[in-house]
Amino acid sequence: MTNQPKKTKLTVAVTGLNAVDSPGPGVAVIRGIRDCQDFDVRIIGLSYESLEPGIYMEGIADKVYQIPYPAAGSESLLGRIEYIHAIEKIDVIVPNFDAELHNFIKISERLKAMGIGTFLPSLEQFEARDKINLFKFGEKHGLLVPRDKTIYDLSELPQVAKDFGYPIVVKGKYYEATIAYTLEQAQKAFHKLNAKWGLPIIVQEFITGTEVNVAALGDGEGNTISAVPMRKLFITDKGKAWAGITIEEDKLIDLSKKFISATKWRGGFEIEIMLTQDGKPYIMEVNPRFPAWIYLTVGAGQNQPASLVKMALGQKVEPFTSYEVGKLFIRYAWDLITDVSEFQKISAFGEL
Amino acid sequence: MKIKSNLAVSDSGFIFNPSNGDSFSTNTVGSDIIRLLKAGNSFDSIKKEIVEKYEVDEILFEKDFHDFVSQLQDYYLVSND
Structure with a gap:
């Protein structure tokens, strides 16, 4: 026994x-x-x-x-x-x-x-973090988000590009983004993204820095159950992380906590962040579900998927307080x- | 100048910056200098230890030391505190 x-x-x-x-x-x-x-x-x-x-x-x-x-x-x-x-x-x-x-x-x-x-998050939470609404969301909650403009017609492009200055990021409604250094490149990207994903197209200010991501889990009452930051070490031509490492950066954890506290987010999500050279964390995108690299959080000591299942069963889950820095994932084809x-x-x- | 306190340096000269995930390799002289900087040693005491341990004259050490420190700054391995 x-x-x-x-x-x-x-x-x-x-x-x-x-x-x-x-x-x-x-x-x-x-x-x-x-x-x-x-x-x-x-x-x-x-x-x-x-x-x-x-x-x-x-x-x-x-x-x-x-x-x-x-x-x-x-x-x-x-x-x-x-x-x-x-x-x-x-x-x-x-x-x-x-x-x-x-x-x-x-x-x-x-x-x-x-x-x-x-x-799951509510429909309101889901819509608020949509890339079309993200800048307004950031303004409302004091979070840094690059300026953007949603456009429905090609003729709007030159003025937006002039306001932001080149390069600009031209983004599809759902997926994909292109960095454009000239008006011609921006127009080409507009047509391509429109043909693939439809209108509107989002034009975003270009921010340079280090791209980092955080996988996080909110309890729906404003508390952060888990937040694990990761730096992409190898990126595919589709912009996906093929290898990454957990990092230690309080700014990223604080940002995730601020996001969860502001939205009372319920469930898992991923924040894509550009950390500028002067240390400012700009939110580039918020994905309303776990990222594909979520198993790294398990490897680092914060099993987010299992915690989410427990909360879905109505169980109380205590917030994680630490994770292992320097844990790597390396994806492979098989x-x-x-x-x-x-x-x-x-x-x-x-x-x- | 202070080296970032959370910087991990292995005996083999592998440097990991946990703040942004960057990693670097350095030779044994480089890892010794980082270790001494992390321990809060002054330039003079680092010079004394390195010159004694390795076959290098003081003038060459000073030049190489400043080059090395400038690289550490470029790679954000130096604390701004």
């Missing part, structure tokens, strides 16, 4: 299994949850496409179901989750994509009524071999 504490038996559904070169956070979130010694967990993967690597990886998801694309709407998503829940009895869902969060936030109360916990029968199951039946 052992005296080990009893583990909580639970089923957690997780999205974002696309562990590709511009990865979703799902696989890292699952690893964090699985590492937690308090859980005896069954993981349900929720995928959008048949070739998301997390579907096939050993020891990641116990079962995978495809779910409808966000554009199908919240009712369609709810219908699919009802089907999955009838089989799997899900305790908690952890959504991990920006584009799906709106739907999940909308149905969170109905999920709760079904006995499924989530730990050819996973599987059989066509597996691919066929997820493609034809939407389950594996």
Whole structure:
């Protein structure tokens, strides 16, 4: 007979299994949850496409179901989750994509009524940190955010560029950004981003410095449960961190705490920061979910995914007070071999 | 001039700046100088120790020391306190 504490038996559904070169956070979130010694967990993967690597990886998801694309709407998503829940009895869902969060936030109360916990920001919190509203948000709460201007027409570009001075950053509505040094480059970026993501386009003042990120977790009452800063050491051509290291910088922790206190943020998020040479932290973007490098927080001693699951279960989680500085993550590519029968199951039946 | 107090310097000369994640390599003379600076030693006492330990004359040491310190400043390894 052992005296080990009893583990909580639970089923957690997780999205974002696309562990590709511009990865979703799902696989890292699952690893964090699985590492937690308090859980005896069954993981349900929720995928959008048949070739998301997390579907096939050993020891990641116990079962995978495809779910409808966000554009199908919240009712369609709810219908699919009802089907999955009838089989799997899900305790908690952890959504991990920006584009799906709106739907999940909308149905969170109905999920709760079904006995499924989530730990998500409110729609107001979600909208406030949107890149279109970020400058106003920063002004309101005394946080440094580069000046920006949302434009709907190419003719607005020259004046904005004149106001900010070159270079400027031309950003898509959802993803991607280009640094433009001339009006011609800015116009080209406008057309490209408009064709890909639609209008509006965001033009932002260019800030130079060291790019650092913080993964953080707020309890929804203004308290910071965890905040771990990371410096990217290797960046892919898509701007994603392929290697990074935890760093010690009180300014970054303070900034995260200020953000959480101002928004009463509920759930995980990532702040992308440009630390200027004179030490000023400018918020470049706030992503409303865990980043793909979230497993580094587990390695550094603050298991954010497991803490979020606990809070989604209604448990009280005490704020972490320290983490290990100098912990590195190095991502790698790995050819996973599987059989066509597996691919066929997820493609034809939407389950594996 | 003060070296950042949280700077990590290994015996092999690997320097890690935990404030921004930068890392550098230096030779044994460089790591000795950083260690002595971190311990709060004056220029004269550092000069004495390095000149005694390594085969270097004082004039050359002074020149190299100032070059090295200027590099430390360029890489933000010096505290502004």
